[in-house]
Amino acid sequence: MNPIATNGLVLNKRPIIVWEDEEVEFLKLAWNEGMSTKDIQDNLRKTKRAVLSKVALLNLAKRRxxxxxxxxxxxxxxxxxxxxxxxxxxxxxxxxxxxxxxxxxxxxELSNRDIETISDRHEDGCSASCIAQRIQRSTLIVKDFIKKAQLDIDSIPTDKLVLSLESDGFTTAQIAMKLELPLVAITNAYKRLRGKGKQNV
Incomplete structure (x- = not known):
């Protein structure tokens, strides 16, 4: 924090936390869906204080x-x-x-419901790590099942998924929530897509 002088006293000035519109939208969605504060702050790359302060300002519902x-x-x-x-x-x-x-x-062991979730999520293009988080299993277990079940090991590229979901009317925050990826991964996908667009001009 940068010190500032006030009537001879040196005070610490807190840095201003800037929130982008898509970050606010993601916070609302994630908070209401029950994502933990730790996961939200890691996803948005903001401090716990910043997240909870924004939650209070937005008057989001208190959670147990x-x-x-x-x-x-x-x-x-x-x-x-x-x-x-x-x-x-x-x-x-x-x-x-x-x-x-x-x-x-x-x-x-993997239940029938776990197996169904793995198959469906994998088909939707979710990574093994995001599927593992969903069913509370290790990434290795999910990868082993995908290999043994001879599912298509190459998931759909993130950029292609982003374009598909965007064309269906999903917002950046909604895409991040649906794919269970950090918001920055989606914004980076947009940057790559814009870069490819310029190269094709």
């Missing part, structure tokens, strides 16, 4: 930060029920439930 995971909820999750279904029955948002239950749940 704790959950007593019941034996029933754990049993349901281990049985293969989707986390969003269990979270709904537990009365909390999906991301909060996923962040908390993974600390209580032992390693389990």
């Amino acid at each position: 930060i704790g959950l007593d995971v019941s034996k029933t909820a754990i049993d349901e999750y281990e049985a293969g029920y989707k986390s969003d279904e269990v979270a709904k029955s537990a009365g909390v948002n999906n991301q909060t439930f996923r962040n908390l239950i993974k600390r209580h749940t032992p390693r389990r």
Whole structure:
């Protein structure tokens, strides 16, 4: 922080945090979807203070930060029920439930629901890492399944997905949320696309 003099006193001036429109939109979407504060700040590359201050300024809904995971909820999750279904029955948002239950749940084999999610997400062009995060499994397990199932190992390039979703009316923030990629990955895709456009002129 840059010190400034006021009536002989030296004070610290806080830097101004600039928020782009797409960052604000992403914050609203991610917050309401239940993404953790840590994941949001990592995605937007902003401090926790900046994120929470913006949340307060936008008057976004307060969220529960704790959950007593019941034996029933754990049993349901281990049985293969989707986390969003269990979270709904537990009365909390999906991301909060996923962040908390993974600390209580032992390693389990891929369920039919996991396999369906891997296949669908892979077909949509999601990376193995983003799929792994979705089903709370390691990236290696997801990659091994994709290889054994002989799915197309080459996912659709991000740039192509961005163009496709943009043509369908999705905003930058919505695309980032849908593909489960950092917002900067989408903005970088736009930069690459603009660069290719100039080269073709």
